[in-house]
Amino acid sequence: MTLFIEYLNAIVPLSDEAKNAIYPCLKKQHYKKNETIVRELASSQYLHFVEKGLIRAFYLKEEKEITDWFGLEKSIVGPIVRNFPIKKTIHRLETIEDTTLISISFNNLEKLYFQYHELERLGRIIAIQSMLLLQQKIDSIQFYSAKERYIDFITSYPTIIQRAPLGMIASYLGMNQVTLSRVRKMNV
Amino acid sequence: MTLFIEYLNAIVPLSDEAKNAIYPCLKKQHYKKNETIVRELASSQYLHFVEKGLIRAFYLKEEKEITDWFGLEKSIVGPIVRNFPIKKTIHRLETIEDTTLISISFNNLEKLYFQYHELERLGRIIAIQSMLLLQQKIDSIQFYSAKERYIDFITSYPTIIQRAPLGMIASYLGMNQVTLSRVRKMNV
DNA sequence: CGTTAGTTTGAGAGGACTCAAAGTCTGTGG
């Protein structure tokens, strides 16, 4: 259970008091491969942390699943902030492998934010880090060819390529699955 | 000078105490059209707020200027978080029109964050809002055609199209200036 | 009113897409 707190503590060192306050709010849960974790992310009441396993967030765009986030062990589901204002697209969370999640309700999180300035600070810093990742993704879609994006992906996330089906990775990289298959054949 | 504080207060209502603490940290400055505000954003010590006018952030990518952010009146420059880890690309800030900026040093900002929990909270919320905008930009590049992106842009920022040159908008939208010129001709 | 910045237009090339079909892998049941 403490892996999550260690993860947070590595981002911003936390007081024992804050750590102790977080601890009782956490819930651990196991999921099997290809299991739905959250049917509709927008109305989910929990923030999740992947302790072990691999999950993904995706939604349907014209009958096709678009994976827009992979959650490796030791990552927070928070970073996917989205709103689908007009189109009622449902953003779903599923496991790709057997997975252990640690979860905290937004309710409790809000309370912790109010109680502990240092946690509010942590939340701010995580948000800023996530912005950087998003910015990188923008650059990669905007300026890199399909092949370059693929190379970038395998260097950044070498393990996912063996753990997730091609189609999910292709949609994550913003390209056709067929294109990804071709691109990876062209001598990396 | 208070326009900035009002802007913040609209996001998260602030105590008078916090407002009064921010006030003396602010600096107002005027710039002319096409003037450089910050030569290298990465090493800038200030956070800016556009009170009046229009500015942009850009960098050079293979001899070409890529505008990746427009700052209309009433917007914060903060949202552009970037790092250019390997390539020493310089991110610059320039005015497009005569502009009035309100600025606060990161030093003072940090102090305010530490002193006022509510400001730290404000910072967190602004970061999260910015993430949403980035996410939208990702969707727009990833799924929309050049024409759709253009339409989306003119509905979101109807004034910029008349105030900034085409080339800047094209690079912002991730397309060629020539393409943008064609796209806009095809009956919107 | 000339010079330069900005925009449009034309022609041709190339990357990524779609549709379609053929392989390949994986897991389950006989």
Place this chain on the structure above:
DNA sequence: CCACAGACTTTGAGTCCTCTCAAACTAACG
């Protein structure tokens, strides 16, 4: 332990969108 069904990946052919290069046009500014 093998066979088969379904999921996943590869390959092929043809098309379209956007890019590049180049040149003509237009607007803005001193």
